[in-house]
Amino acid sequence: MKKAELFFSAFQVPVDYFMLVLSGIIAFYLRRTQAIQDWRPILYDFSIREYLQILLVVAAFFVIVFALEGLYNIKSNRGKLAELYRVARAFTIGLMAIVLVLFLVPAWFSSRFIILMSAGIGVVLVSLARVGLRNFQMYLLVKKGIGVRRLFLLGKNNFADSLKKNIKEDPYLGYVLVDHREEIDFRRIELLKKKNKIDEIIESNPNVNKKDLFKLKEFCIRNRVAFKYVPTLIQTANFNVEIFLGEPLVEIKNTSLEGWGKILKRGFDVIGALVGITLFGPLMLIVAVITWIDSGFPAIYFNRRVNHKSGEFDLYKFRYMKREYSHGKQFSAKHNKKALRFLEELIDKQSIKKGPLYKIKNDPRKTKFGTFIEKYSIDELPQFFNVLRGNMSLVGPRPHQPMEVEKYKDYQRRVLTIKPGITGMAQISGRSDLSFNQEVKLDIYYIENWSLWKDVQIIYRTIPTLLSKRKN
Numbered sequence: 001m002k003k004a005e006l007f008f009s010a011f012q013v014p015v016d017y018f019m020l021v022l023s024g025i026i027a028f029y030l031r032r033t034q035a036i037q038d039w040r041p042i043l044y045d046f047s048i049r050e051y052l053q054i055l056l057v058v059a060a061f062f063v064i065v066f067a068l069e070g071l072y073n074i075k076s077n078r079g080k081l082a083e084l085y086r087v088a089r090a091f092t093i094g095l096m097a098i099v100l101v102l103f104l105v106p107a108w109f110s111s112r113f114i115i116l117m118s119a120g121i122g123v124v125l126v127s128l129a130r131v132g133l134r135n136f137q138m139y140l141l142v143k144k145g146i147g148v149r150r151l152f153l154l155g156k157n158n159f160a161d162s163l164k165k166n167i168k169e170d171p172y173l174g175y176v177l178v179d180h181r182e183e184i185d186f187r188r189i190e191l192l193k194k195k196n197k198i199d200e201i202i203e204s205n206p207n208v209n210k211k212d213l214f215k216l217k218e219f220c221i222r223n224r225v226a227f228k229y230v231p232t233l234i235q236t237a238n239f240n241v242e243i244f245l246g247e248p249l250v251e252i253k254n255t256s257l258e259g260w261g262k263i264l265k266r267g268f269d270v271i272g273a274l275v276g277i278t279l280f281g282p283l284m285l286i287v288a289v290i291t292w293i294d295s296g297f298p299a300i301y302f303n304r305r306v307n308h309k310s311g312e313f314d315l316y317k318f319r320y321m322k323r324e325y326s327h328g329k330q331f332s333a334k335h336n337k338k339a340l341r342f343l344e345e346l347i348d349k350q351s352i353k354k355g356p357l358y359k360i361k362n363d364p365r366k367t368k369f370g371t372f373i374e375k376y377s378i379d380e381l382p383q384f385f386n387v388l389r390g391n392m393s394l395v396g397p398r399p400h401q402p403m404e405v406e407k408y409k410d411y412q413r414r415v416l417t418i419k420p421g422i423t424g425m426a427q428i429s430g431r432s433d434l435s436f437n438q439e440v441k442l443d444i445y446y447i448e449n450w451s452l453w454k455d456v457q458i459i460y461r462t463i464p465t466l467l468s469k470r471k472n
Helices: 003-031 034-039 048-068 080-104 112-144 158-169 186-194 210-222 260-295 333-350 368-375 383-389 411-416 436-448 452-467
Strands: 149-154 175-181 200-203 226-229 238-244 247-253 300-306 312-318 393-395 421-423
Touching: 003 048, 003 112, 048 080, 080 112, 080 452, 149 158, 158 175, 158 436, 175 186, 186 210, 200 210, 210 226, 260 312, 260 368, 260 383, 260 393, 260 452, 312 383, 383 421, 393 452, 411 436, 421 452
Parallel strands: 149 175, 149 200, 200 226, 393 421
Antiparallel strands: 238 247, 300 312
C-alpha cells in the first residue's frame, strides 16, 4: 500500500469532520437571519455553546456512518460521480437515524430547520472537499509522481496490450509500467524488487502454470507486493452455495438479472426510454426529414438482429446508407438479396476486423449525411422504441446480426443470455476499436456483475464517448 494512499485516506476523516461541523454552524446562523425569522419565528431556546456540544457528537456519528458506507476505503477506484452518490446515501442514512431519535426523544433537539439545512449544506461541503482533495491527490500523482504504482506486467494477450496502452495514455490511472514479460521471470522480478521498483504484479495469462502462479503469489505476499491475476471465464462466474439433501452444492449463476433484478431493470428501461424519446424526439424528427430530403424513403429501416432468446427482432435505425444498399423488411426480397450480396463482397475486400464481426473501411454505401449521423451514433436513437417494445434494454451487450452470431464460439454465446442494449461496457471502453474477444469479456463481466447503479454509470459515461466520434 502506497504511503500517499494511506495519508489521503486518513486525512479524509478530519476533513469530513470539519466540513460537517462547518455545515452545522452555517445552518445555525442562517436560521438566525432576519429573513428566515420573518418567515418562521425561532421557537427553540439554546445557545451556540450548547448547540456546538450536540453538533460535535452528531458530526462524529456521521463520520462513523461514512466509514460503514466505505467512504474511507484505501485505494478506492470509484469515480467522482459514484463518490458523490455514496456521500449523499450516507447523509440520507444518517439523517434517517437522527429523525428516528427525535421521534423517540423529541425534547433532545427542537429545530427541524437546522437539521435539514445542516444536512443539505453538509452534502455540498463534504462533496466539494472530497472532490478538491481527490483533484489535489491526482495533481501530485501526475505532476509529481507521488503515489504512482510501479507495475510489472506478465502475459502477452489483448488484455496486456490494452492495459499497456491505457497506462501510457492515461496518467490518472496512477500506474507506471516498469517491465513487461510474456512468461514469469523470477530472477528479473527479484532484481527489481531489491531495487524497490515494483509495487504491483499483474499476471494476465489465464493459462499460466499453477505451480509458478502459487510461487509468484507467495513471493508477493512475503515481499508486500500487490498481486493480481486474470482468471479464466469460468472462474469469474457468480455462484451460490446451498445445502441440498445434506450435501453442499455450488450453483453457478449467470447474472443478477433474475427476480427483482429483472423487474427493476425493466422499470428503469421503460422510464429511460420515455425520457430519451421526449428529449431526442425533435432531433429524431429533424434527422428523419433530412434523410428523406437527402436520399428518399424510408428514413428508418429495420435491421435484423439476434435477441436474448436466440430469436430475431427488428432493430430500428436511421438509414445512413444509400437506399439501393439498404436491406430490411421494407424492401423487396430481390432488393435485399442484391444488397446483401454487395455487403458480402465489401466484407471480403474491405473489412478491417477479424472474427465474427465486420467493420468496413471507407464504406461506399454511406451517404454524406449518413456518415455524420453514424459517426455520432445519432442513427441509433430510434432504438428507444425497441426498448419500449421490450426486445432491447438501455444497457447491455451490443446487438449483432444473425450472420455474425453464426460464427460465435460456444462461450461467446454467453452475451445472448440477456437483452442487447443501446449502450454497454464495450461502447464506453473503446467503441468499434475493440476486438470481438475483448467485447465478449466486457459483456460477460457486465452480465455477472450487473447492478442498477452500474447501468446509471454506463449511461453517464456514454455521453462523452459519443461526443468523441467513431473512427472510420
